Amino acid sequence: MKNSKFSLLLVLTLVLSIFLAACGGKDTDKSSGTKDEGEKTTKTESAQEIKVLDSSEIPTMDTVLAEGSTSFTYINNVGEGLYRLDQEGKAVPALADGEPTTNEDKTVYTFKLRDAKWSNGEPVTAQDFVFAWQRAIDPKTASPYGPYMMNGKIKGAQEITNAAAKKKDYDLNTLGVVAKDDKTLEVTLEKAFPYAADVFAFPTFYPQNEKFVTEKGDKYASNAENMIYNGPFTMTAWDGPAGAEWVLEKNDTYWDADSVSLKKITVNVVKDSGAQVNAFESGDTDVTGLLSSDLVPTYEGDERMFSELSASVFWLKMNQKNDALKNLNIRKAIAQGFNKDDLAASILNNASVPANYMVPQNFVNLDGVDFREKNGDLITYNLEEAQKAWKAGLKELGVDKLTIRYLGGDTEASKKIDSYMKNQLEKNLPGLTVDLESVPFAVRLERDNSMDYDLQAAGWGPDYGDAISFADLWVTDGGSNRMAYSNKKYDKLIKDAQTELATDPKANFEALQEAERILLQDDYAIAPIYQRAENFLINPKVKNIATYQYGPDYCYKWVTVE
Structure with a gap:
């Protein structure tokens, strides 16, 4: 959400x-x-x-x-x-x-x-x-x-x-x-x-x-x-x-x-974000929005900065209405084709962490064991594997180059991240052109609803304190899917987790962990980027x-x- x-x-x-x-x-x-x-x-x-x-x-x-x-x-x-x-x-x-x-x-x-x-x-x-x-x-x-x-x-x-x-x-x-x-x-x-x-x-x-x-x-x-x-x-x-x-x-x-x-x-x-900070320092506002990464180090240790790792995870949605993105190898290449560790350390630089998963760390646990422990990292940056998959995908499509639209945000922070992603994907996947479209949040929601995009920088904050709040996003024709993804085995696992396994915590956890593995390792349906740290003054x-x-x-x- x-x-x-x-x-x-x-x-x-x-x-x-x-x-x-x-x-x-x-x-x-x-x-x-x-x-x-x-x-x-x-x-x-x-x-x-x-x-x-x-x-x-x-x-x-x-x-x-x-x-x-x-x-x-x-x-x-x-x-x-x-x-x-x-x-x-x-x-x-x-x-x-x-x-x-x-x-x-x-x-x-x-x-x-x-x-x-x-x-x-x-x-x-x-x-x-x-x-x-x-x-x-x-x-x-x-x-x-x-x-x-x-x-x-x-x-x-x-x-x-x-x-x-x-x-x-x-x-x-x-x-x-x-x-x-x-x-x-x-x-x-x-x-x-x-x-x-x-x-x-x-x-x-x-x-x-x-x-x-x-x-x-x-x-x-x-x-x-x-x-x-x-x-x-x-x-x-x-x-x-x-x-x-x-x-x-x-x-x-x-x-x-x-x-x-x-x-x-x-x-x-x-x-x-810079204007927000200046207004704060001059005493003309009491609370800022989230700080951009270049400003966070300035306030390190300052009692006025609130900072915590949130449960919000950001990823690239890959719209399978696009013929190229229907191809598993193309999705795999994109998902593995950008250095998220470098993005977190150099571009974000605000305590956000690389996300190689869908369900965030430190969000839900069973008997003190974090949901992340079993699956660990599912999609990591791997240039060699990304380029191998990219080459195979282009061959399967019968082309030697692709142009893909990338729907991003219009805030300062979004533009920095989106520009980095465009640069990484174009540099690491030869023949790819990324057309970056920066729009206001309300417009992005409209275009997401109408599925008017190829790649989309999107994020999700859970609606309730359970891993299903992430997992049920991607069921076939689900209200928040909006990228034409469908996998019957995934759908069954989510249905089971919501029904017969809903009151069996261990079996429920295992079903949702397997669903996450299918979504990412089998299907490369989305490309996780980072789990957000929130910093504001x-x-x-x-x-x-x-x-x-x-x-x-x-x-x-x-x-x-x-």
Whole structure:
């Protein structure tokens, strides 16, 4: 899920002017009162406001249409579901009033909802969940995440998807979510699985107010004026997907408002990492986006830099709609044909590590043993083998050269990585021309959905704390596949892991490890590049930003300003 979040002088001028105008300068922790003669100025409680920089715009705030980390992060801050990730990243009851009751085989969950309100004063009801989940699975909505998150998990979801694919009638009321009354929600699963709470905490499963959504129609969630909220904050300013600034303010109608100290969060989009750092050093922002690799060494050991190895893995997707990329040897050559160790050390240089795998290290384990231990490194840089496969692939295709489009990002960091990859592949695979196309994140999502690319630099942050969050990406015709990959043996392993092996941890692990081996060593379906380390600057007075290994990136619910 989690894909990466002007002239320099122009950017800095814009950033400074916006922040100074909107936030009245940077003396936010001093009293604004005057001092009497002979009286010293005294400090009052710091203003509970922060200024944040992001490197990408928000593509959508509609929970059922969202699919990128930026959308999910801000949806999580203005919305809430049955569960929410707490400060330690554990899913805990939120709109659910305590843990649900279940039947004996844990396939039927009955939730009692707490008293909670939408920002327009209306109560949050069980029917709001039914409406949102049905809307997410309805093929007419074209939700990119609804089928992906529900098929194989929520009873009836797969049948709805299959019927629509065959152009047959379907009934949304067959989805396993029922409002027994305003405060009672019953959810039926296809089969019990251990990470159900993580799933219920994910933004795709948030409720929506049917009356409000219906009245707004196509305008719903198109900007701040066309949304309502049930989470810690409301969005008081946002002009829509093209908007480069948005404002969140405390939601006084939130059921847990007493836990929220922040009054205001102002976010501005600045894609240049150097400009973000300059704004931070001048005191005009409190939190930056992710730092580019050239800036990380400067802050090594600085208490203001937050740094950790995340669970996000980046790879090249190879679209097998392209005749050349249908060829196993061509894919093998590309996957082995770039020096990812050099990329991590010289280009990234930010504690990110080379990825020779799909499921990240230090993410999930069984009895203290990391998932990675059995499979280890599956695809490494091997120039000799890459060139051998390349030569064989060209011969099989009956050509001596190829031109392949490479879909990349438009941020500073993305451009550096993509340029390196283009150089490596063209240098190491004679006869290959890589046409690099750098586009904004929202455009890349659109082109991924329409499969309008050959190679694509993409990344994935898990949606819940289980290896299946990576493994089920590549099932045949899966909602996130979008590269025409298909392997029946792989599909069976994933289905088994989701059904009969879901409650057998050892067998489940082994099935997913074998699926990963097939995907990479047998099929070279994707070309892993690196596992990302996240580094950003944060003002020391800003405390308790929650960062997550899966789901949304950050939560500001518990943030305080000292």
